[in-house]
Amino acid sequence: MSERSVLVTGASGYIGSHTCVCLLQNGWRVIGIDNFSNSSPKVIPRIEQIAQLPMSFHRLDIRDTSALSEILRQEHITAVVHFAGLKSVSESVAKPLDYFDNNVCGSVALLRVLQQEGIRKLVFSSSATVYGEPTSVPVTEEASTSATNPYGRSKLMVEQMLSDLINSDATWRIATLRYFNPVGAHESGLIGEDPRDVPNNLMPFIAQVAVGRRPQLQVFGDDYPTVDGSGVRDYIHVVDLARGHLAALDRLLNHAGSFTVNLGTGRGVSVLQAVAAFEQASGRTIPLQRAARRSGDIATCYASATRATELLGWQAEYGLDKMCADHWRWQHNNPDGY
Numbered sequence: 001m002s003e004r005s006v007l008v009t010g011a012s013g014y015i016g017s018h019t020c021v022c023l024l025q026n027g028w029r030v031i032g033i034d035n036f037s038n039s040s041p042k043v044i045p046r047i048e049q050i051a052q053l054p055m056s057f058h059r060l061d062i063r064d065t066s067a068l069s070e071i072l073r074q075e076h077i078t079a080v081v082h083f084a085g086l087k088s089v090s091e092s093v094a095k096p097l098d099y100f101d102n103n104v105c106g107s108v109a110l111l112r113v114l115q116q117e118g119i120r121k122l123v124f125s126s127s128a129t130v131y132g133e134p135t136s137v138p139v140t141e142e143a144s145t146s147a148t149n150p151y152g153r154s155k156l157m158v159e160q161m162l163s164d165l166i167n168s169d170a171t172w173r174i175a176t177l178r179y180f181n182p183v184g185a186h187e188s189g190l191i192g193e194d195p196r197d198v199p200n201n202l203m204p205f206i207a208q209v210a211v212g213r214r215p216q217l218q219v220f221g222d223d224y225p226t227v228d229g230s231g232v233r234d235y236i237h238v239v240d241l242a243r244g245h246l247a248a249l250d251r252l253l254n255h256a257g258s259f260t261v262n263l264g265t266g267r268g269v270s271v272l273q274a275v276a277a278f279e280q281a282s283g284r285t286i287p288l289q290r291a292a293r294r295s296g297d298i299a300t301c302y303a304s305a306t307r308a309t310e311l312l313g314w315q316a317e318y319g320l321d322k323m324c325a326d327h328w329r330w331q332h333n334n335p336d337g338y
């Protein structure tokens, strides 16, 4: 048995699946768990097909502590990457208790079992949403945090809980990764983002317009103080993001202590620039409709990515053209998802 075994919660989800591929390809034995509340069992064989390596998988809810303990005892886990959670801002406003139960209580349940089993290395999926409305860009990890909706609050609560846990027991080594806007797909076209309902996020929406599933894209806001009036974000290729988890795990294995880092490219891209790049990559026209600003949206958000480079030796490698080309290949090959 390999010495390095990692438990991945939310393994069949969008970011989890790409990270499992990356971990397998880099010598980790991977034990995935997921309850399939927002993903498909078809993902697991595709991960194995890309990596040409097997992984273990258990269908499980992270709140099922007895089943979780059992798996940890069987599998000799070195570290955990914790993706499992709900992620829709609008759904969190409608169903806040579901979000606190799944994201916060789920993380408490997981951490209790890890503590009990003596596993002290964890990578946590946080989000740039914890910066609320940034007062300046690029956003550094020192920027103040706040939440404007239950989803963001659930991420912030888990961050605060992890900080208290580290203060209570210095043997914990926890990497908190604040993702900016993950997009794209594995270049095989076998795995990618597969929203169950109408996509909330820009890139999957554009992709569904390009493939003919939706007639047009609504552009939310044309009077932001940006290059062309549309909102600006830091889109990051999901494979670059997956590599960031590998780098974080390597750091946790080799250094005591905990850290928080942004995972972004450091570059801002407007909605209209993203549309133009996707049209170029797909050869399809994306019909646009101007719409009012989306409630709660901010004008501009992009990362300061220097800490990740200094601490982890990681930086994003792929640009917007590759993000769009890979996202399009996935959508084109799988027009209805998995």
Ligand code: NAD
Pocket: 009, 010, 011, 012, 013, 014, 015, 016, 033, 034, 035, 036, 037, 038, 039, 060, 061, 062, 063, 082, 083, 084, 085, 086, 087, 102, 106, 125, 126, 127, 128, 179, 180, 181, 182
């Ligand atoms: P996703 O929905 O594709 O993946 C999450 C996975 O977790 C799904 O497969 C779902 O079935 C599983 N899951 C949910 N609750 C569970 C539970 N209680 N027990 C077991 N499995 C459970 O989402 P993603 O985009 O891959 O996001 C992964 C993580 O990254 C989430 O925590 C999300 O909040 C965070 N994040 C995502 C983004 C983004 O834009 N995609 C940005 C910042 C942070």
Ligand code: UDP
Pocket: 181, 200, 201, 202, 203, 205, 217, 218, 219, 220, 221, 230, 231, 232, 233, 271, 294, 297
């Ligand atoms: N956006 C848009 N139309 C859509 C979805 C998103 O114009 O159908 C815009 C949104 O207003 C924002 C940007 O695209 O300026 C990114 O939105 P997304 O929801 O993907 O990310 P977030 O706002 O959560 O960073």
